[in-house]
Amino acid sequence: MNPVYRNRQSHLIGASVGAQSIAVYLSLSHGVLRHAAEIDWFDVLGEGCVLLFALTWIVAAIISRPPGRVTTLLVAGLNCFAFTALLDFLDESMSYSAAHEWLSMLESMPAAFGMVVMSAALIGWHKEQKALNRQLERREWSYRNHEQIDPVTQLYQADYWRARVNDAKSHQLSGCVMMLDINRFSSFNENHGYQEGDRFLQDIARLLIMHVRASDLVCRFAGDRFVFLMPELSCESATRLASDIQVSIRHLAFKCGANTTALFQSARVSVLNINDGTDADNLLCMLQSRLNSQDFHAA
Numbered sequence: 001m002n003p004v005y006r007n008r009q010s011h012l013i014g015a016s017v018g019a020q021s022i023a024v025y026l027s028l029s030h031g032v033l034r035h036a037a038e039i040d041w042f043d044v045l046g047e048g049c050v051l052l053f054a055l056t057w058i059v060a061a062i063i064s065r066p067p068g069r070v071t072t073l074l075v076a077g078l079n080c081f082a083f084t085a086l087l088d089f090l091d092e093s094m095s096y097s098a099a100h101e102w103l104s105m106l107e108s109m110p111a112a113f114g115m116v117v118m119s120a121a122l123i124g125w126h127k128e129q130k131a132l133n134r135q136l137e138r139r140e141w142s143y144r145n146h147e148q149i150d151p152v153t154q155l156y157q158a159d160y161w162r163a164r165v166n167d168a169k170s171h172q173l174s175g176c177v178m179m180l181d182i183n184r185f186s187s188f189n190e191n192h193g194y195q196e197g198d199r200f201l202q203d204i205a206r207l208l209i210m211h212v213r214a215s216d217l218v219c220r221f222a223g224d225r226f227v228f229l230m231p232e233l234s235c236e237s238a239t240r241l242a243s244d245i246q247v248s249i250r251h252l253a254f255k256c257g258a259n260t261t262a263l264f265q266s267a268r269v270s271v272l273n274i275n276d277g278t279d280a281d282n283l284l285c286m287l288q289s290r291l292n293s294q295d296f297h298a299a
């Protein structure tokens, strides 16, 4: 877990442990342990599984979500649900006297309340997700697979681009594809180190995203190569866009570490109509061979 999250989520961890401890305390202090022969072990197994899952979801919500209103509501709702699950589970091995029947009646209430709280959390989560989806425009194209995200640039990798291009072709979408390669990036790495190289690639990824439309897709192909999918864009417009991007890259004043002297790079670009190739792999081959045939001194 992110250490900043851990500190800020400690109140949720404390509240979860507290809530479940209250359930254990209520059951143990008001009930009497049943004889083994009285226990229905199938019920114990079933309710134990429900409890285990509820507790796992609480941990998953705390470690995977950043602090905030939605997380608090989600954890609160799950805790109410787990409270009922824990009482249900303990109920199997504890019997309550008539004076403590209220405990059995209390059992189901927290789960119902928890469902209401979780529903409010899910509405908040839905709104939050819509905002996040807007931020992912140009990086993502109507399909999500976090395993295909490149860790350096946070763009999707080549396989994602291939699948989306094949999708676009199968839906007979018009448009263009483009490939961009940074010139002499291996020299950049040798002179300034891989870490600075990574930082440069991250800046390039941001710059590329700024240039394209919300409906376009930019992915990292490999190393210093990037690929684009631009539906419903003419090759003329795509070529103009390509030259705008080349100008921007030439003017990107990259500073290595504490150095105030800027470094400037250049890039080569190749553009094709999406219908110029039979499929994504075929288009990639053509884009690459066009790129490789260009002289980078001219870029």
Ligand SMILES: Nc1nc2c(ncn2[C@@H]2O[C@H](COP(=O)(O)OP(=O)(O)OP(=O)(O)O)[C@@H](O)[C@H]2O)c(=O)[nH]1
Pocket (backbone or CB within 6 Å): 152, 181, 182, 183, 184, 185, 186, 187, 189, 193, 194, 195, 196, 197, 198, 201, 222, 223, 224, 296
């Ligand atoms: N910093 C960094 N470098 C990478 C990464 N992936 C690949 N590279 C480097 O990118 C360089 C790409 O080299 P080449 O394909 O020869 O490209 P180039 O040096 O730009 O050559 P030209 O395109 O012909 O100008 C290699 O030095 C790789 O080691 C990465 O994730 N981070």
